[in-house]
Amino acid sequence: MGGGTAFLEHPISDDILQLLFEVSNSSNLEKSLEILIQNAKSDSGRLELASKKILPAVLNIVHSLTHASHHHQRNHILSLSFKLLRNLCAGEAANQDSFLELNGVAVVCSVLRSEAASSGPDHGLVRWGLQVLANVSLAGKQHQCAVWEELCLDGFVSLARLGTKETCDPLCMVIYTCCDGNPEWFKRLSSEDGRLVMAEIVRTASSASFGEDWLKLLLSRICLEESQLPVLFSKLQFADVPKDVALFVFGIFKKSIGVLEHATRGKSGLPSGFVGVDVLGYSLTILRDVCAQDGVRGNTEDSNDVVDVLLSYGLIVLLLCLLGALEPPAIIRKGLKRCEKEDGASCSLKPCPYKGFRRDIVALIGNCVYRRKHAQDEIRHRNGILLLLQQCVTDEDNPFLREWGIWSVRNMLEGNNENQKVVAELEIQGSADVPEITSLGLRVEVDQRTRRAKLVNIP
Numbered sequence: 191m192g193g194g195t196a197f198l199e200h201p202i203s204d205d206i207l208q209l210l211f212e213v214s215n216s217s218n219l220e221k222s223l224e225i226l227i228q229n230a231k232s233d234s235g236r237l238e239l240a241s242k243k244i245l246p247a248v249l250n251i252v253h254s255l256t257h258a259s260h261h262h263q264r265n266h267i268l269s270l271s272f273k274l275l276r277n278l279c280a281g282e283a284a285n286q287d288s289f290l291e292l293n294g295v296a297v298v299c300s301v302l303r304s305e306a307a308s309s310g311p312d313h314g315l316v317r318w319g320l321q322v323l324a325n326v327s328l329a330g331k332q333h334q335c336a337v338w339e340e341l342c343l344d345g346f347v348s349l350a351r352l353g354t355k356e357t358c359d360p361l362c363m364v365i366y367t368c369c370d371g372n373p374e375w376f377k378r379l380s381s382e383d384g385r386l387v388m389a390e391i392v393r394t395a396s397s398a399s400f401g402e403d404w405l406k407l408l409l410s411r412i413c414l415e416e417s418q419l420p421v422l423f424s425k426l427q428f429a430d431v432p433k434d435v436a437l438f439v440f441g442i443f444k445k446s447i448g449v450l451e452h453a454t455r456g457k458s459g460l461p462s463g464f465v466g467v468d469v470l471g472y473s474l475t476i477l478r479d480v481c482a483q484d485g486v487r488g489n490t491e492d493s494n495d496v497v498d499v500l501l502s503y504g505l506i507v508l509l510l511c512l513l514g515a516l517e518p519p520a521i522i523r524k525g526l527k528r529c530e531k532e533d534g535a536s537c538s539l540k541p542c543p544y545k546g547f548r549r550d551i552v553a554l555i556g557n558c559v560y561r562r563k564h565a566q567d568e569i570r571h572r573n574g575i576l577l578l579l580q581q582c583v584t585d586e587d588n589p590f591l592r593e594w595g596i597w598s599v600r601n602m603l604e605g606n607n608e609n610q611k612v613v614a615e616l617e618i619q620g621s622a623d624v625p626e627i628t629s630l631g632l633r634v635e636v637d638q639r640t641r642r643a644k645l646v647n648i649p
Contacts, residue, residue, distance in 0.1 A: 230277035362404035556598030
């Protein structure tokens with residue numbers, strides 16, 4: 191036996207080596223694999239190699255290396271073998287079927303499990319192995335079932351916990367490709383055990399980022415179509431949320447706003463029973479929670495702060511526009527109806543599409559302005575101070591609106607003399623002399639020495 195395989199405990203047969211050497215016109219295993227990897231990049235090359243039974247030979251090599259000690263040369267040959275298998279199975283049905291018939295899924299997964307359990311896993315090797323499985327699963331349901339049954343769910347969790355971008359992207363591709371042909375598996379990922387898989391993947395994406403769209407596709411399908419977004423987020427607790435994910439959710443939120451054009455007043459909280467409304471509500475609440483978690487960790491000085499990124503994309507402006515376009519809270523709305531009867535005016539403001547929509551907007555604003563002076567200032571520059579003051583009321587359509595309103599007003603005023611001055615002037619003008627402040631047991635007081643305005647409790 192030759193060709194650079196002396197390190198093997200279980201030698202590769204001479205017949206297999208001879209086949210590879212003849213097809214590649216080489217006398218060295220490493221060089222032979224490298225040549226065949228290039229040949230398998232084209233449709234014609236894959237078809238020709240399929241006719242020469244190269245895939246079974248390569249699988250035999252992988253099987254021979256599976257239980258070999260973690261030798262550098264062993265990993266190198268395995269990596270080349272995985273790259274060749276990946277290329278051979280890229281859309282070539284003969285190779286995909288041969289891979290399945292020869293139990294290739296189990297062979298590759300055995301290597302992946304070994305690496306996942308290793309104290310020093312080879313992340314490149316795992317990446318290429320997952321790419322093999324992804325290409326095989328594209329062949330159809332039978333192939334998808336083989337991959338799913340081999341890795342679900344413990345295998346997915348262990349691979350997700352490797353915590354690298356280069357392994358997370360192909361893992362998401364494998365999971366999405368399998369589930370896309372079998373929608374019931376998305377529900378499995380939405381179960382208690384399945385959510386652990388997604389939580390680990392999001393944690394990995396959070397710390398290591400991600401480079402492809404497979405994670406976004408998975409999150410869209412599981413969190414929005416399966417309505418699992420709040421549950422998944424509760425699993426993450428204080429895990430950092432990557433900027434790309436936050437902006438992705440923000441994009442969904444902006445696109446879903448159109449549902450307000452034809453929405454009626456909601457009769458329940460989330461889920462509302464209407465897909466468009468639920469997408470709007472769940473994307474809003476996830477943004478609320480993302481901004482709350484970021485504030486708790488105190489990342490206000492971080493240039494990569496997720497909240498600041500969202501603010502730079504116009505989050506505050508959008509929220510103030512939405513809040514201003516909503517019909518007033520019920521207690522104020524009743525008073526306005528009396529005025530409308532007297533002067534014949536009509537109102538074209540929009541109702542809350544679910545109970546709690548206004549509250550969630552106010553809560554998100556409050557989280558954004560928490561100890562962020564530039565966000566507090568933007569509220570003032572957008573003439574939003576009085577609008578926020580008007581949210582400090584009890585509203586039957588928005589449970590805990592009063593509490594979130596107080597929270598947001600306090601955050602808007604904290605350490606911001608300019609905002610405190612505006613509130614003081616509103617009160618002097620009578621603009622703020624309404625239940626929004628006084629019914630809370632609060633009033634604006636101007637310090638006689640510093641001439642700074644602040645909210646204080648009424649004795």
